[in-house]
Amino acid sequence: MRMNALKHIKILYVNDKKDKEEYFVSELKSYCNNFIQTNCSESAIKIYKEEKPEIIIYNVSFEKTSPKSFIEEIRSVNKKAQVIITTENLDKKMLYEAVRLHLIKYLIYPFNLNTLLDSLKDCIRIIDSNSSNIIKLSETLTYDKFNKTLLKNEELVSLSSKEVKFFDVLIKNKDRAVSYEEFNQIIWEGEMTKDALRSIVKDLRRKIDKSIIKNVSGIGYRVEL
Template sequence: MNALKHMKILYVNDRNSDEEYGVSELKDYCNNIIISNNSINAIEVYKEEKPEIVIYSISFPKIKEEEFIKQIKSINKDAQVIITTEHIDKKKLYNAINFHLIKYLAYPFNMNSLLDSLNECIKSIDSHTSNIIKLSDSLTYDKFNRTLLKNNELISLSEKETNFFDILVKKRDRAISYEEFNQIIWHGEMTKDALRSIVKDLRKKIDKTIIKNVSGIGYRLDI
């Protein structure tokens, strides 16, 4: 958590409420938090203060979140933005990928969820990489939110399909063994039929060729 102490965070509270959700706890981890209660004013604050991370808390925004994000990204295309909101729907998940956001967090969330999101921001800042991965012309994956788009449409995945695909993406430089899938997803109780069923269903949803069987070993992404 030492890195977080040295980060400058802009917290934008556009919820028509005096409540600054999570800010008091966050001050235990970060020494430099700037608070704005107006999303319009926050744009000017961002230009002046140049914070590394923005947390945008929305309910009845003066600026729609899409416009707010666009304005922030126009100032700094690598801006790290976390959106906290009342609920998350498919459009918001799509926006997370489209705008290269780190995370949408729905109220109520715990401090650990916020800290996880902030740590992902720090990783992106340090590595100059995004949590959004372009797998092909048609497929885009958000490895932090674990969401997948095909031709700009959100793909609905089961929990095991999500876990399987997430492993493939995060370890895409090599083949993943059957035993690894067994231990990580099925906790030692996998059957070959269960694994084949996951692969078959995923191939129907995304692309028959992107998941490659490596004989005698397991599976890998062919990208």
């Protein structure tokens, strides 16, 4: 997606740090023809109902407020509203709320403009495809493909960096089997051993539903949705 696509998207920027305008705001204004700002969540809800922006960027200090009620109010108007939270602090409870509220992304400071633009691209893809970043894998498992977090029975599953990469590759290619060679190149950069791959699969199956990851004989693995 080229950045001129942002010119046709309306963005609402909410900043509860009233004494500080973030560095990326002026840059975003150069990309967006419809960029609305406010430093009050109450006025943001009113603006949202009137202007109906496609994307909300909420810069929140969790010491001052929680975005939960704000996002729930937005969701009551439009369940598919795209919300990006920018913050300096994030814990497991907040990650759980991100999945529950279908947030597109939590961005933790420091991040650069390109990271924010990538998240905006993800928002636009979801808007265009009418899909969600939250995937229901089973009755007990939920995966957030943008924040790369996995919930089991509403608890965050602790994954190693390689487990995250392996599972993410499966989800991105959910309609087919991923070959051993693809895992080798993407995760191990050509230095994978069969034992290393088997260990990843074994550990993941132990942490989640064993039926989710299927072995395709002679090819590789696929995710069973």
